[in-house]
Amino acid sequence: MSAYIPALIRQLVSQRAAGVCEYCLIHQNFSMYSHEIDHVVATKHGGQSVEDNLVVACLPCNRHKGSDLTSIDPMAGVITPLFNPRIQVWSDHFEVENAYIVGLTAIGRTTVFLLQMNEFARLQLRQSLIDRGLYPNLL
Numbered sequence: 001m002s003a004y005i006p007a008l009i010r011q012l013v014s015q016r017a018a019g020v021c022e023y024c025l026i027h028q029n030f031s032m033y034s035h036e037i038d039h040v041v042a043t044k045h046g047g048q049s050v051e052d053n054l055v056v057a058c059l060p061c062n063r064h065k066g067s068d069l070t071s072i073d074p075m076a077g078v079i080t081p082l083f084n085p086r087i088q089v090w091s092d093h094f095e096v097e098n099a100y101i102v103g104l105t106a107i108g109r110t111t112v113f114l115l116q117m118n119e120f121a122r123l124q125l126r127q128s129l130i131d132r133g134l135y136p137n138l139l
Helices: 007-017 059-065 106-114 120-131
Strands: 036-039 054-057 070-072 079-081 094-097 100-103
Touching: 007 036, 007 054, 036 059, 054 059, 070 106, 079 106, 094 106, 100 106
Parallel strands: none
Antiparallel strands: 036 054, 070 079, 094 100
């Protein structure tokens, strides 16, 4: 059961993200399913339903993240925090190379790994959007 998030806060979080998943940067218009409001720190870990702890996430990112706060960095093999869109800058931790989201830091690598950002179907969608000039360029 998900935590109650007041309508005004949902609206503010959605507007702040401008329809874009704050993890993989896919816009809501290009997703098969509606993006969701997600807790960065899950309520089961003490996270609150406040603006500073809420993000917009596409269904694949949200399902893969779940309530996780960390995972194993695939390069270093150590427990590493996941990317937090509320306190970190996307381009400090990721870049896009030929439709692949590449982790530039341990946080980036770990987030790409856990959220499975480079699954085949997600790569195909991202490449199609890049080819049409519809995928964000944050760099």
